[in-house]
Structure formats: structure tokens, C-alpha cells
Amino acid sequence: xxxxxxxxxxxxxxxxxxxxxxxxxxxxxxxxxxxxxxxxxxxxxxxxxxxxxxxxxxxxxxxxxxxxxxxxxxxxxxxxxxxxxxxxxxxxxxxxxxxxxxxxxxxxxxxxxxxxxxxxxxxxxxxxxxxxxxxxxxxxxxxxxxxxxxxxxxxxxxxxxxxxxxxxxxxxxxxx
Amino acid sequence: xxxxxxxxxxxxxxxxxxxxxxxxxxxxxxxxxxxxxxxxxxxxxxxxxxxxxxxxxxxxxxxxxxxxxxxxxxxxxxxxxxxxxxxxxxxxxxxxxxxxxxxxxxxxxxxxxxxxxxxxxxxxxxxx
Numbered sequence: 001x002x003x004x005x006x007x008x009x010x011x012x013x014x015x016x017x018x019x020x021x022x023x024x025x026x027x028x029x030x031x032x033x034x035x036x037x038x039x040x041x042x043x044x045x046x047x048x049x050x051x052x053x054x055x056x057x058x059x060x061x062x063x064x065x066x067x068x069x070x071x072x073x074x075x076x077x078x079x080x081x082x083x084x085x086x087x088x089x090x091x092x093x094x095x096x097x098x099x100x101x102x103x104x105x106x107x108x109x110x111x112x113x114x115x116x117x118x119x120x121x122x123x124x125x126x127x128x129x130x131x132x133x134x135x136x137x138x139x140x141x142x143x144x145x146x147x148x149x150x151x152x153x154x155x156x157x158x159x160x161x162x163x164x165x166x167x168x169x170x171x172x173x174x175x176x
Numbered sequence: 177x178x179x180x181x182x183x184x185x186x187x188x189x190x191x192x193x194x195x196x197x198x199x200x201x202x203x204x205x206x207x208x209x210x211x212x213x214x215x216x217x218x219x220x221x222x223x224x225x226x227x228x229x230x231x232x233x234x235x236x237x238x239x240x241x242x243x244x245x246x247x248x249x250x251x252x253x254x255x256x257x258x259x260x261x262x263x264x265x266x267x268x269x270x271x272x273x274x275x276x277x278x279x280x281x282x283x284x285x286x287x288x289x290x291x292x293x294x295x296x297x298x299x300x301x302x303x304x
Contacts, residue, residue, distance in 0.1 A: 009239050011232065011235050011236050011239060012236075013228055013229075013232060013233075013236075013258070014229065014232065017227060017228050017229065018262065020227065021227055021259060021262045021263065021266075022262065022266050025262065025263045025266045025267060026266050026267070026270055026281065029270060029273075029279065029280075029281055030279060030280040030281065031280065031281040032280055032281060032282045032283060034282075034283045035269070035281050035282055035283045035285065035286055038283055038286050038287075038302065039262060039265065039266070039286065041302050042261075042265060042286075042290075042299050042302055043258050043261065043262065044236060045298060045299055045302055046257075046258055046261050046298075046299075047233060047236045047237065047254060047258055048236070048237075048240060049298050050254055050257060051236075051237040051240060051243050051246070051254065052240060052242070052243065054246075054250065054254075055240075055242060055243045055244060058244065059244070064244060064245060065244070065245040065246060065247050065250075066243070066244065066245065066246035066247060066250045067247055067249070067250060068247065068249045068250050068252075068253050070250065071250050071253050071254055071257070072253070075257055078295065078298075079294060079295035080257065080260075080261070080295060083256075083257050083260045083261075086256070086260060087253050087256050087257055087260070090225060090252075090253065090256045091249060091252070091253050091256075093222075093225055094222040094225060094249055094252050094253075095249070097221045097222055097225070098221060098222065101221050
């Protein structure tokens, strides 16, 4: 959904996501629209708060990139320590997913073929590709030449036909 | 099949070994100035573990010029913390609605919760 306002600072969490979370948290409770709107905006503030604190913690450490550790410490220092257990659990799940993906892709890469062999196959494929490309270009060149020749011949016979035609005309005139 | 393996070989040299830390460094989120292209999705595969769009969270973080690079996993856990935050504030506000014997949660219930709870002090003055 392209934003026509284009201002990055009008960013919020999508309303639908918030509505869904509210519904899951408070099933069977009606929630006024302006209350929902406020929750959306509170989320924005919350994200800024945590990011900012995590950023400061990161700056004080010797790292350049905010890490989950920094975020967890930020939660603690801002009074959201009660979130930490659940956050850590979910982080573990995330790492497991990432690990599985890496394993899966390396299994595909390996296929039991040693690296040198893979390199050799790679070189072969490149060479083949280059050859095919060269052949293709040659074909195109030949086709162009043929087309050019034909065009020349066509032009030549056309002019011959024209000459023949014009001398015919003269004869006719004479006969008349 | 061999082609896939060979193609993968080309890219495999870019990958760091198993340590989560280095993978995160590779895929850090660019924030603030520099304005480079984002270095890939936040925590690929983990987006289905989150109820909130990680890209949006990432963008929100980036909109603060002071915030430096953040790892994918950091974005992910901030998303998770935000979910918990919504749960918490909704439940707290409900208490006030119930006190007022109402079945509909209204904005003033949230306002009351914000005022009453220390951790929510940062929300005072949050406008619509």
C-alpha cells in the first residue's frame, strides 16, 4: 500500500494487526474506535522508547549493532522486565528457525559433492554457456549477412525489371 | 540439480559460519543517515512467529535518526515486546471499564491506565 503522504514519520503499526491482538486479548469486549486508535499510537511510542533505550545500551557496549541482549536490557531498565521470559522464549524459537534454514540450505548446497568437484562443474557450465553464446552470435551474424545479400539481390532485380519495363513502354508507343 | 549446487556454491562464500552474532552483523538494518538499501528482511522465516509486520517495526526504528544498526533478531523481539505491551495495556484498561460498569472499552479507560501505571508514564500526552 503506497503511502501518498510519503512522510516516514507517520508510520504506525497497521490497524488490523492491532485490532486482531485486542480481540485475542479481550474476546467479547467491545472497544471504541478512538480507543483502538490510541493503542495504535501507543505502540509507536513504545517501539521508539525501547529502540532508543536499546540504542543507548548498545552505544555503551563495544558493539555497533543493537542486539537482542541490548533490547532485553532495555526492557528491564524501562520497567518491562515481566516481558523478558516470554521474549526470550520466542527469541529461542526464532534462532531455531534460522538454524534450520541454514542447515537446510547447506544440505542442498553440499549434495555430498566436494567443493573442488563443484568448482570444476561450475567452470564447465561457464564454458558451455560462453560457447552457446558465441554460437548464437555467429548464427545471428550469418542471418544478418544472408538478409543483407537477399536485400541486395532483390534491389538489383527490381532495378533490372524497371529498366525492362520502361523500354517496353517505348516500344508500345512506337507501335501506336 | 548440479546447477543449483553450483549456483549455491557461488553464494555460499558470502555466508558466515554458524554464529548468530556474525549473521546478524551481516544483515544489520541500516538506520538513520546513509539511506542505503535495507540489507534484507528482518529475521527471515521468523515473520510468521510475529503478529506484527517486522518490516514496519524496522521502519519505525529507522525513523529515529539516533538509532544505529539493529540486528534482525532485535527487530523481532521488539515486535514481540510490542505484542505483550498491547496485551498489557488492553487488560489494564479493561479494569477501568469494568469499574465504570461498562462493556465497551473506551479511550478514557486507556487514559486512566496510562496515568495509574508507572511504566506507562512515557505515554502521557500521546495524541490521537
